[in-house]
Amino acid sequence: MTHSTYLNEESQDDLMSRGFARRDLARIAAVFGVGAVAASIGRPAWASGGVPDPAPTAKVRIGANECWTGPLAPGALAATKMVSQGNRYSPQDQRGDFIKAVMAVENVPYDHVAPWPGSSDPLCRSVITFCSPTKGLVTADPTFELAGRTAAWLGAPVKAVPLTADYTHDVKAMLAANPDAGLYYICTPNNPTGTITPLADIEWLIANKPAGSMVLIDEAYTHFAGVPVASYLAVKHDDVIVMRTFSKLFGMAGLRVGYIITNPKNIAKMMRYDGGMQSGALPVTSIACATASLTAAPLIAARRAQMQTARGLTLDHLKAKGIDVKPTNANMFMIDWKTKKASEMQAAFRKESIEIGRSWPIWPTVSRVTVGSSAEMKAFCTALDKIVA
Numbered sequence: 001m002t003h004s005t006y007l008n009e010e011s012q013d014d015l016m017s018r019g020f021a022r023r024d025l026a027r028i029a030a031v032f033g034v035g036a037v038a039a040s041i042g043r044p045a046w047a048s049g050g051v052p053d054p055a056p057t058a059k060v061r062i063g064a065n066e067c068w069t070g071p072l073a074p075g076a077l078a079a080t081k082m083v084s085q086g087n088r089y090s091p092q093d094q095r096g097d098f099i100k101a102v103m104a105v106e107n108v109p110y111d112h113v114a115p116w117p118g119s120s121d122p123l124c125r126s127v128i129t130f131c132s133p134t135k136g137l138v139t140a141d142p143t144f145e146l147a148g149r150t151a152a153w154l155g156a157p158v159k160a161v162p163l164t165a166d167y168t169h170d171v172k173a174m175l176a177a178n179p180d181a182g183l184y185y186i187c188t189p190n191n192p193t194g195t196i197t198p199l200a201d202i203e204w205l206i207a208n209k210p211a212g213s214m215v216l217i218d219e220a221y222t223h224f225a226g227v228p229v230a231s232y233l234a235v236k237h238d239d240v241i242v243m244r245t246f247s248k249l250f251g252m253a254g255l256r257v258g259y260i261i262t263n264p265k266n267i268a269k270m271m272r273y274d275g276g277m278q279s280g281a282l283p284v285t286s287i288a289c290a291t292a293s294l295t296a297a298p299l300i301a302a303r304r305a306q307m308q309t310a311r312g313l314t315l316d317h318l319k320a321k322g323i324d325v326k327p328t329n330a331n332m333f334m335i336d337w338k339t340k341k342a343s344e345m346q347a348a349f350r351k352e353s354i355e356i357g358r359s360w361p362i363w364p365t366v367s368r369v370t371v372g373s374s375a376e377m378k379a380f381c382t383a384l385d386k387i388v389a
């Protein structure tokens with residue numbers, strides 16, 4: 001198989017209509033692949049179809065799993081100080097300092113860490129690097145769809161396996177669904193359910209999948225859960241990638257920082273066309289912010305506690321009204337409206353200037369709601385009382 005098979009017909013036609021020769025397609029497939037995915041399939045939901053994003057005008061924004069507030073204080077200070085040195089690509093060794101902070105917090109070697117602008121890019125690249133039309137993706141349902149959409153774009157077969165009754169990843173069914181997949185995608189805590197898949201189940205999958213298949217563990221929300229993390233698995237096994245982002249608890253979604261932990265051979269494969277400059281070079285302000293934030297353990301714990309307080313008061317309110325909420329360990333929860341479509345409920349909250357999240361096709365009456373500040377969640381409860389008498 002050639003790299004050009006990674007491009008669908010439309011992409012190939014597009015490239016050739018722009019003057020590329022057929023022989024160029026193999027060389028540029030990976031570059032174009034990541035760019036095209038980021039530009040179309042991987043774009044945030046609000047960026048689709050030219051429809052204006054309603055969220056920025058809402059008084060309460062609890063729809064996109066962002067943090068209710070900005071970076072932790074030491075991070076904001078570090079970013080501000082860095083602005084005046086923005087003339088240098090690397091005023092000091094900001095990238096190295098960041099990796100050293102990751103090493104300290106995660107207990108992983110330097111060469112196993114690669115920083116990225118958020119985790120969407122390495123997520124798309126993992127799929128593009130390790131899946132193909134003959135090596136499929138196995139994902140969960142419901143889960144964060146970017147991996148599945150990227151695989152579909154690539155022409156790789158996708159199996160989406162329902163969560164267990166406890167809303168964890170059904171690793172045995174995932175392996176059975178495709179015993180020789182290119183990549184198994186595990187999101188824990190899972191988006192949209194906020195539920196955790198036990199590390200023992202992930203270890204089982206790693207031990208039982210065939211050599212050469214990758215396991216991608218997306219821990220975007222782990223700081224909100226405060227549970228043991230999977231980093232050690234990416235050091236112990238060559239075929240595991242652990243992925244993190246600063247877009248959630250760290251309040252840096254717009255500042256764009258994330259990292260992966262994996263064997264350096266995998267990092268080299270994912271960077272195969274640019275040696276890391278294109279995707280690995282981050283704004284020095286953002287990376288300084290991330291370094292100072294990652295090591296602020298007491299502030300991380302305090303923010304997690306704030307989220308738990310806000311989540312607790314909301315879940316108590318919903319329970320008192322007899323509304324069905326699924327269990328969660330993260331900054332989001334799923335409400336089953338039972339007789340109402342989630343899209344109708346989203347529209348009703350929008351009228352109250354509250355932007356809640358969407359639903360997933362498998363559960364059309366279930367809305368995902370992000371936990372905001374306590375004040376925002378009280379506003380949500382007030383609106384709820386109005387909408388659901």
Ligand SMILES: Cc1ncc(COP(=O)(O)O)c(C=O)c1O
Pocket residue numbers: 064065117118119120121123144187191218220244245246247253257258
């Ligand atoms: C599970 C999960 N992974 C990855 C991402 C990507 O986020 P970012 O690119 O901001 O790191 C998100 C964003 O919502 C997510 O929910």
